[in-house]
Amino acid sequence: MMRSPMLRLGALPPIRVSPGTLVTVLLLAVLMYPALSRGGAEQGTVVLLAVGIGLFMIVSVLVHEVAHALTARAFGATVDHIALTLWGGHTQYRARQMPALGSMLVSLSGPASNAALAAVAAGAIRLTETGSSLAVFFTVSAWLNLALALFNLLPGLPMDGGRALESLLAAALRNRVLATRITAWAGRAIAVGVVVTPLAHVVRTGGAGSLSLLTLVWAMLIAGLLWQGASRALDGAALQARIRTLDASGLAVPVRIVPPQAPLSELGAAEELERVLLLDRTAAGPDRLGRAHRIDLAAAASVPPEHRATTPAQAVASSVGDIAALPAAAQGDALIEAMLSRPAPAYLVLGENSTVLGVIMSADVNALLRRR
Incomplete structure (x- = not known):
């Protein structure tokens, strides 16, 4: 699959330009052409105006995303890249903890930049001859930027206004999940209204x-994108709600820690073997307690009774992989962050005085988070 070209402009974040951006320019030109042609200008002039306005709107989207990126940076976020796509653009950034005011300003900076461009274009109209091609260009560009600003300020996800409202509600309600659900459903209502x-x-x-029908088709595509974005936000809220329920001590499955060389005869019957976790501490590292193994019950059952005293547990065990430690008090986001900071297939949950409360398997946590 061909990757989109990446542009670098000075100190700005990398800008990924999708081939769909050219399609956007052409679609905007097609939509603008009928209205521009009514002015009586020559066909060539009308085509140049329509394409020029389409290109200027791409620049406007870029300015919009740059405003997001620079504001996010100002609040300590790491901006990965800016993307220009068929549907406009987005800014990819990461922020551990951003205050509600910061999140709101990041969201509102994009529409504010388009309002500023609209004001600049409106001011430029006065410097042009009335009815000239430049006057038409600046007039249409001013109105389109104003429309872009107002559309993005609509109070529903995934619009910027929805993100600002989400941050405000999260601070007021002290419940990010509820705030996301409210603004995502508002986004779905906006999607319906767009159609x-x-x-x-x-x-x-x-x-x-044909213009009315083309506008309707374009509106349906935009509405589909908005609905999809709102649905992703709802999925994210559901995931966040599940994360909030995670508790290390509650997820820990009791285990009996045994060295790999322990004789099979000392580990008890089959029901006791299920709780055994073999821990090879010789494989310990800075973020690892060692390498873990679980008893293969079928293999253990096949060992004759007379040989169990001389058979090391490791001989009938399968590898789990490296094992790390988690504090028993870890919950919700803190638990996920702790697991992500020390990726491992399994974790021992440690209580006071490093008492082992049990083991958490990464696969089990993933299954809980995927559950709908």
């Missing part, structure tokens, strides 16, 4: 005109 508005116009006008 219903042009559809009502088509019905009112009897469906006449």
